[in-house]
Amino acid sequence: MGVLKRYGAKLPVTDKTPSVNLEEGSTPLVRLDRIGEKLGVELWAKLEGCNPSGSFKDRGMVLAVAKALEDGARALVCASTGNTSASAAAYAAHVGVPCYVLLPSGKVALGKLAQALIYGAKVISIEGNFDRALDMAREAAEVRSFAMVNSVNPYRLIAQKTGAWEICESLGKAPDIHAIPVGNACNISAYWAGYRDARVWGNITSLPRMMGFQAEGASPLVTNKPCPDPETIATAIRIGNPVSAELAREAVRESGGEFNAVTDDEILNAQLILAKDGGIFAEPASCATLAGLIKLKESRKLPEGSTAVMILTGNGLKDPDTALSQVGKPIKIGSTLEELMEALV
Ligand SMILES: *Cc1c(COP(=O)(O)O)cnc(C)c1O
Numbered sequence: 001m002g003v004l005k006r007y008g009a010k011l012p013v014t015d016k017t018p019s020v021n022l023e024e025g026s027t028p029l030v031r032l033d034r035i036g037e038k039l040g041v042e043l044w045a046k047l048e049g050c051n052p053s054g055s056f057k058d059r060g061m062v063l064a065v066a067k068a069l070e071d072g073a074r075a076l077v078c079a080s081t082g083n084t085s086a087s088a089a090a091y092a093a094h095v096g097v098p099c100y101v102l103l104p105s106g107k108v109a110l111g112k113l114a115q116a117l118i119y120g121a122k123v124i125s126i127e128g129n130f131d132r133a134l135d136m137a138r139e140a141a142e143v144r145s146f147a148m149v150n151s152v153n154p155y156r157l158i159a160q161k162t163g164a165w166e167i168c169e170s171l172g173k174a175p176d177i178h179a180i181p182v183g184n185a186c187n188i189s190a191y192w193a194g195y196r197d198a199r200v201w202g203n204i205t206s207l208p209r210m211m212g213f214q215a216e217g218a219s220p221l222v223t224n225k226p227c228p229d230p231e232t233i234a235t236a237i238r239i240g241n242p243v244s245a246e247l248a249r250e251a252v253r254e255s256g257g258e259f260n261a262v263t264d265d266e267i268l269n270a271q272l273i274l275a276k277d278g279g280i281f282a283e284p285a286s287c288a289t290l291a292g293l294i295k296l297k298e299s300r301k302l303p304e305g306s307t308a309v310m311i312l313t314g315n316g317l318k319d320p321d322t323a324l325s326q327v328g329k330p331i332k333i334g335s336t337l338e339e340l341m342e343a344l345v
Contacts, residue, residue: 024058049315057087060156068147079133082112089121111318151186164194176306178208183237185248192251210257213292219261236285262291281316
């Protein structure tokens with residue numbers, strides 16, 4: 001139905017807000033029993049990769065773009081590790097405004113780059129990391145009066161709360177544990193705000209513990225200091241100085257949760273488990289959630305029998321290179337039945 005249609009009454013949407021809709025949101029919440037049994041929990045995965053541009057970014061982008069149009073913006077600009085640009089480019093194309101995206105050179109997954117380009121955005125690759133690209137985009141937005149659609153745009157966080165509302169509606173309660181990857185820390189902050197809304201409305205009676213997972217090479221919220229040279233294969237969370245750090249700390253503190261770091265190897269291992277034991281192909285950043293839950297289980301911090309929801313933030317198809325680097329190649333045969341029978345072992 002689209003986020004603005006389904007939840008417009010609870011969002012800052014007015015008579016003057018144009019209706020923008022790519023049928024984002026209302027994503028599947030899938031129970032993963034084979035993996036859950038091993039962890040000793042009732043495990044659910046929210047498949048945000050099923051959004052129209054393949055990541056949760058669409059939930060917030062739809063409102064950010066609608067409000068930009070309402071304010072008469074002539075163009076959109078953003079800095080991105082990939083998914084924000086894919087999403088911004090998609091909505092810009094859908095409503096017919098130009099879109100400029102700044103990407104850190106060489107550090108964007110192939111699928112995301114292809115998306116921004118095919119949707120017709122002007123893609124500018126800068127020498128420097130995401131944090132630098134963000135500063136540059138901010139300045140450009142000011143000089144040119146473009147709408148800045150990064151998560152510094154307040155509408156992104158507000159509309160991303162819908163993910164939590166959906167989970168509460170689907171489960172009929174809040175989970176005990178909410179596992180989520182953390183980059184700029186907007187999404188963890190949005191989910192926490194969303195759960196608190198749901199409690200105020202009487203849809204849930206308890207709140208989840210917010211468990212935020214970062215990649216070890218980009219874990220400023222775990223080490224409690226900015227990380228000048230973030231490095232990880234999980235490019236969507238390769239961020240050294242999170243924009244919403246304060247809100248995220250508050251979410252973790254108030255909910256009795258934790259930030260934890262997981263290594264790239266643990267992320268890749270979790271990606272394989274999700275695919276082979278869950279039938280779900282999620283991009284590396286998303287898999288930090290399962291890697292994190294496995295780590296909590298090993299350190300006896302995952303209560304037996306609890307309900308855990310993982311936010312699988314992006315689709316695995318966005319980063320085929322990383323996936324292919326850890327699986328075998330297809331078996332090659334000729335065209336005889338004998339060869340085929342030999343291969344079927
Ligand atoms: C943007 C993104 C994240 C990080 O979300 P933040 O709100 O920046 O913490 C995680 N995973 C994927 C796939 C993303 O695109």
